[in-house]
Structure formats: C-alpha cells, structure tokens
Amino acid sequence: MKHLLASTAVLLALTLPAMAQEYTPDPAAKQGGAMVMTYKDDVATLDPAIGYDWQNWSMIRSLFDGLMDYVPGTTDLRLGLAESYEISEDGLSYTFKLRPGVKFHNGREMTADDVKYSLDRVTLPATQSPGSGFFGSIKGYDAMVGGTATSLEGVVVVDPLTVRIDLSRPDATFLHVMAINFSAVVPKEAVEAANGDFGKMPVGTGAFKMTEWTLGQRLVFARNTDYWRAGEPYLDQVTFEFGQEPIVALLRLQNGEIDVPGDGIPPAKFTEVMGDPAQKARVVEGGVLHTGYITMNVTAPPFDKVEVRRAVNMAINKARVVQVINNRAVPANQPLPPAMPGYTADYAGYAYDVEAAKKLLADAGLPDGFETDLYAMNTDPNPRIAQAIQQDLAAIGITANIQSLAQANVIEAGGAGTAPMIWSGGMAWVADFPDPSNFYGPILGCAGAEPGGWNWAKYCNADLDKAAVAADSMSDPAKSADRLKAWSDIYMQVMEDAPWAPVFNDQRFTMKSDRMGGADALYVDPIATVNFDYVYVK
Numbered sequence: 001m002k003h004l005l006a007s008t009a010v011l012l013a014l015t016l017p018a019m020a021q022e023y024t025p026d027p028a029a030k031q032g033g034a035m036v037m038t039y040k041d042d043v044a045t046l047d048p049a050i051g052y053d054w055q056n057w058s059m060i061r062s063l064f065d066g067l068m069d070y071v072p073g074t075t076d077l078r079l080g081l082a083e084s085y086e087i088s089e090d091g092l093s094y095t096f097k098l099r100p101g102v103k104f105h106n107g108r109e110m111t112a113d114d115v116k117y118s119l120d121r122v123t124l125p126a127t128q129s130p131g132s133g134f135f136g137s138i139k140g141y142d143a144m145v146g147g148t149a150t151s152l153e154g155v156v157v158v159d160p161l162t163v164r165i166d167l168s169r170p171d172a173t174f175l176h177v178m179a180i181n182f183s184a185v186v187p188k189e190a191v192e193a194a195n196g197d198f199g200k201m202p203v204g205t206g207a208f209k210m211t212e213w214t215l216g217q218r219l220v221f222a223r224n225t226d227y228w229r230a231g232e233p234y235l236d237q238v239t240f241e242f243g244q245e246p247i248v249a250l251l252r253l254q255n256g257e258i259d260v261p262g263d264g265i266p267p268a269k270f271t272e273v274m275g276d277p278a279q280k281a282r283v284v285e286g287g288v289l290h291t292g293y294i295t296m297n298v299t300a301p302p303f304d305k306v307e308v309r310r311a312v313n314m315a316i317n318k319a320r321v322v323q324v325i326n327n328r329a330v331p332a333n334q335p336l337p338p339a340m341p342g343y344t345a346d347y348a349g350y351a352y353d354v355e356a357a358k359k360l361l362a363d364a365g366l367p368d369g370f371e372t373d374l375y376a377m378n379t380d381p382n383p384r385i386a387q388a389i390q391q392d393l394a395a396i397g398i399t400a401n402i403q404s405l406a407q408a409n410v411i412e413a414g415g416a417g418t419a420p421m422i423w424s425g426g427m428a429w430v431a432d433f434p435d436p437s438n439f440y441g442p443i444l445g446c447a448g449a450e451p452g453g454w455n456w457a458k459y460c461n462a463d464l465d466k467a468a469v470a471a472d473s474m475s476d477p478a479k480s481a482d483r484l485k486a487w488s489d490i491y492m493q494v495m496e497d498a499p500w501a502p503v504f505n506d507q508r509f510t511m512k513s514d515r516m517g518g519a520d521a522l523y524v525d526p527i528a529t530v531n532f533d534y535v536y537v538k
Contacts (some may be wrong), residue, residue, distance in 0.1 A: 036258045253511055
C-alpha cells in the first residue's frame with residue numbers, strides 16, 4: 001500500500017501517525033472574546049450539501065468538518081476527521097482511519113457510518129446538491145444519480161472508525177474533494193429531525209456551533225467546547241449581522257462597532273480608504289483563485305470562427321479594465337489564475353494589438369466588423385467594466401450592445417446558449433479547490449456546455465476532455481509534475497481555440513478592526529473567505 005499523509009508520499013507501514021502539515025499557532029493568540037461581521041443579505045442555507053456561495057462557504061467550514069482539510073491561509077491539504085489514510089497501488093481505493101472521540105454538536109460520537117451517510121446523502125438526487133458532480137469518480141455514483149441505487153457502492157464501512165472509498169477510475173483530485181464543504185460529515189438523526197430544514201438547523205463536528213438565527217437580522221456561532229482540535233477555536237462567539245449596506249458597514253467599522261465588513265470595501269469608497277493611512281492600515285489584501293473572462297458562443301456566427309475570437313482577445317485593453325476597478329485585480333492571460341498549480345508562467349497570452357485584431361477580422365471575412373450583444377450582471381462595477389469592453393471592441397469595428405441584467409437572467413441566457421458574449425464579472429469562476437481540473441470541467445468541458453451548464457462559450461473539444469480525464473488519472477504523487485504539465489498543455493490549447501478572452505484575476509480586499517488579531521491570510525483565506533477558527537481578539 002502507498003501510505004500518504006496530506007500530500008506527502010511515504011512508502012511505509014499501514015498506520016503512520018498523523019504528522020501531516022499542521023498550522024503553527026500564533027504565539028499571541030488567546031481564547032476568549034467575540035467578533036461581529038456584517039452582510040447586506042441573509043444567508044440562504046448552512047447545509048454543507050447545499051450551500052455554494054462565497055458568503056456561506058466560510059460559515060459552513062466552521063460548523064462542519066470533512067475527512068480532509070486545508071492548512072489555514074493556504075491551499076495545502078492536511079488531515080481533518082481522518083487521522084490517517086492509505087491509497088492502494090492502483091489508485092482506486094482510499095482507506096481512512098477516523099479520529100476516535102470526535103463529537104457532533106448534539107453530543108454523539110461520530111463514526112464511519114456517518115461518513116457513509118453523508119456521502120450517500122450529497123449524491124442522492126433528492127438532496128439536489130449542486131456539488132453532487134464532484135463525487136463522480138466514486139464507484140456507484142452513476143447508479144445513484146440515475147435513481148437505481150440509494151447508497152454509494154464505493155463507500156464501505158470497514159469498522160466504526162474505518163471507511164474505505166473505492167473509485168471507478170483513478171482521480172488525482174480526490175483528496176481535495178474530501179476537503180470541500182460538500183464532503184462534510186453530518187449526523188443522520190439531526191438531518192431527519194430538521195424535517196427538510198437542516199440548512200437552518202445545522203449540526204456538525206466543527207469548531208463552532210450555531211446558537212441563534214433570527215432570519216434577516218442576525219446569526220450567532222458559539223465556540224464548540226468539545227472541539228477535537230485542542231485549543232481551537234480562539235473566539236467565544238461570532239455574530240453575523242444582516243441587512244447592512246456596505247457603506248453603512250464601513251462607517252460602523254470606522255466607529256469601532258463591528259470587526260469585519262463581510263461585503264468588503266464599497267467600490268465608491270475604495271480610493272478614499274486607500275488614501276487614508278489610518279484606514280489603509282486596516283485593509284487586508286490577498287490573492288483569489290479567480291478569473292474574470294468574456295465568453296464567446298463558439299456554436300453561433302460569427303464566434304464560430306477562431307479568428308474572430310482571437311481578435312476579441314487582442315482588442316481588450318486589460319490594464320485599462322483593471323483601472324476601472326481601482327487596480328483591485330491583475331490582468332489575466334489564461335484561464336488559470338497565477339496562484340493555481342498548473343498555471344503556465346512563461347505564457348504571455350494575446351497581446352493588446354488593435355491593428356492585428358482588425359486584420360484577424362478581415363481574414364475572417366468581416367473587414368467592417370459586426371454587431372453583437374454583450375451580457376453583463378447589472379451590479380457595480382460590472383456595467384462599467386462592460387462599457388470599457390464595449391469601447392475596446394468598437395475600436396476594431398465590433399458594435400457590442402450591452403444587455404445589463406440581473407445575475408439570474410445572465411446565468412439563464414448563458415446556460416441556454418442565447419448570449420453571444422458574456423462578461424462573467426460577479427459570476428466569474430472561483431475555484432472550489434486548488435487544483436487545475438476545477439477550472440475545466442464545469443466551465444470549459446463538454447459536460448458544462450449542455451443546456452443549463454456553466455460553459456457559456458458552449459465550447460466542446462472532445463480531445464481535450466480525454467486529455468483532462470487522462471491528467472486526473474495520474475493519481476501517483478510521483479507523477480504530479482507530469483500531471484500539472486498535462487493540465488498546462490490543456491489550457492494552452494484552450495487559448496489557441498480562444499472560447500474566452502481572460503480579462504483579470506481578482507485580488508480580494510477586506511478590512512478588519514484594530515482589535516482583531518491573526519495573520520492577514522486568515523481574513524482572505526484562499527479556501528474560506530474568513531477562517532473564523534483561527535482569528536482572535538487581541
């Protein structure tokens with residue numbers, strides 16, 4: 001057996017102790033105190049099988065745990081509810097040993113049966129989990145989603161503290177899948193007692209437990225005194241206040257009434273904040289596994305011609321677009337963001353070149369350009385970004401009529417294939433986990449091009465789909481460099497085909513009060529928006 005602990009391959013005996021990468025505690029951290037965070041909107045759900053937005057993702061991570069986890073503030077895997085695991089030589093079987101004595105918030109000890117129940121639940125069609133597809137490599141998944149089974153064949157309870165997961169194909173991303181919220185372990189009795197409303201009555205094994213939820217007003221988490229990670233979390237309480245406009249939240253932060261404005265720095269106030277040394281000192285900046293891009297529907301003229309799509313890439317003045325958002329991003333030249341493994345560092349992308357773009361249009365038989373529609377979400381700053389893109393396209397003869405619509409309407413048009421071009425801002429892809437495969441299947445693969453999918457370019461390259469499957473079958477850590485090279489090659493071919501014009505990679509900016517301690521990376525955690533488990537009151 002190959003025994004691996006948090007991405008470190010060790011060919012040793014079967015039960016190597018859990019000595020994977022761990023977080024080095026901040027020596028200044030201390031337990032006690034509370035923090036207040038605001039949001040404009042209430043949370044939709046705290047059910048880990050359902051929640052799938054930037055707002056509830058961090059909250060869910062603090063209420064629940066999975067078999068695997070991430071080192072706080074990083075994209076490095078570490079052990080979670082599993083104290084060790086083994087992978088078979090063929091990469092098709094993962095055996096997880098669970099930590100003994102871990103308790104749910106209701107006081108019951110967690111067992112391997114809970115792991116199986118949770119994975120069965122997230123893949124049952126009745127649950128309607130948006131994350132079901134992440135488990136497609138588990139044996140029996142197709143039968144589950146097809147309605148011919150109610151239990152995953154590949155998830156086997158070996159004993160109360162051991163679970164084996166058998167795959168139908170090697171999957172190099174599998175340990176990352178075991179670390180995302182959708183894999184969180186939940187107690188069956190609490191789900192059933194909630195009678196369909198587990199998202200409002202969450203029970204997990206996490207560092208915090210929910211103690212109050214007044215809909216539309218406030219949500220309160222209290223420290224889980226039985227938490228299995230000794231000494232964690234630091235805070236006694238986290239309160240989320242809803243109905244706070246971002247401008248008001250900023251004023252309250254300045255007045256010392258709150259600790260973190262959850263919606264970030266209002267765009268209209270960004271320059272003012274950054275120009276004031278006292279306020280700038282509270283600003284926290286970090287990279288995001290995000291790319292904002294323009295999609296072009298490759299199935300309909302004129303974007304069925306690669307010359308046209310390449311011309312659009314060359315027409316966009318990305319540096320100017322970034323200026324529109326006060327330089328809160330960096331220009332992008334490929335689908336993957338720079339912090340993502342597999343990013344091709346020596347690739348320059350399409351140069352901004354108006355004359356070369358015009359020539360490409362002429363080569364495509366469109367010397368006088370054409371008229372089209374550019375869809376964009378109607379919340380600031382997206383209409384302003386769309387106008388900048390519109391001006392760039394006009395310079396090469398493309399008249400782009402902006403369709404500024406609510407997010408749901410843009411997503412609907414993209415899924416239906418009725419939008420010739422879409423600026424993805426506000427809906428752009430942020431990685432579910434730090435692996436290059438996560439930027440392909442849903443938004444560039446053939447499966448995502450189906451009606452209702454998130455591949456709004458309707459781009460489908462069957463050869464690249466095969467290459468993607470082959471890359472993710474390289475589950476041997478010794479081949480990780482080969483696998484990342486394979487993914488790099490895939491994205492370079494995507495850029496040759498040019499279904500997108502990548503525009504920028506976001507930088508996340510937020511603020512914290514002077515009383516809050518903890519590394520800045522915890523407030524702009526690449527995996528969770530804020531890592532509540534490790535921040536503290538000074």
